[in-house]
Amino acid sequence: xxxxxxxxxxxxxxxxxxxxxxxxxxxxxxxxxxDWAWTSFVVFSISQSTMLVVGAIYYMxxxxxxxxxxxxxxxxxxxxxxxxxxxxxxxxxxDFVTVPVxxxxxxxxxxxxxxxxxxxxxxxxxxxxxxxLSLPIFNMINLLLIRDPLEMAFKYPRPTLPPYMTPIEPQVxxxxxxxxxxxxxxxxxxxxPIAALGAKLNTWTYRWMAA
Numbered sequence: 001x002x003x004x005x006x007x008x009x010x011x012x013x014x015x016x017x018x019x020x021x022x023x024x025x026x027x028x029x030x031x032x033x034x035d036w037a038w039t040s041f042v043v044f045s046i047s048q049s050t051m052l053v054v055g056a057i058y059y060m061x062x063x064x065x066x067x068x069x070x071x072x073x074x075x076x077x078x079x080x081x082x083x084x085x086x087x088x089x090x091x092x093x094x095d096f097v098t099v100p101v102x103x104x105x106x107x108x109x110x111x112x113x114x115x116x117x118x119x120x121x122x123x124x125x126x127x128x129x130x131x132x133l134s135l136p137i138f139n140m141i142n143l144l145l146i147r148d149p150l151e152m153a154f155k156y157p158r159p160t161l162p163p164y165m166t167p168i169e170p171q172v173x174x175x176x177x178x179x180x181x182x183x184x185x186x187x188x189x190x191x192x193p194i195a196a197l198g199a200k201l202n203t204w205t206y207r208w209m210a211a
Contacts, residue, residue: 050190053131070107
């Protein structure tokens with residue numbers, strides 16, 4: 001029955017990873033799509049890094065297998081590419097939806113867990129910091145490879161976008177000079193307590209299963 005339990009674990013992770021991606025879109029889809037990903041990059045970075053780390057560390061500790069975090073991020077990425085394809089099928093350009101880059105940051109979390117011989121606290125502190133630091137960098141590289149997000153926003157507005165979410169021309173240098181540095185700094189600080197929350201949720205899950 002070990003194989004059945006293990007298969008059930010991974011199917012459970014797949015289902016929740018898909019739902020986590022859906023929550024990302026529903027919780028604030030204006031920062032998920034290209035039209036706002038550039039103008040609110042810091043908010044985008046913080047939300048993505050914290051959402052990734054809480055789910056990834058939860059299931060990594062749940063299975064105790066280094067690599068589970070990358071598996072989690074991969075499912076999220078696949079599901080998001082499906083959403084991207086759906087928008088493309090509706091006639092929107094390929095660059096209209098930007099798929100967040102989760103996998104490399106999740107790999108760093110897995111690497112930390114493996115290198116510290118499955119030390120939970122090291123995964124929380126070191127792994128959470130690495131996720132928060134790295135995700136904005138990878139996502140900025142991702143955004144540099146697509147067409148101008150503001151052009152996409154005004155040329156192809158989302159049909160469900162309310163007026164108060166109309167894209168705004170970014171005031172570069174007015175509030176911060178480097179959105180990558182600010183996103184990485186804030187993400188590194190916030191990802192650690194969120195990772196601790198994910199680890200605590202894992203403890204609650206075991207208690208629930210044992211009840």
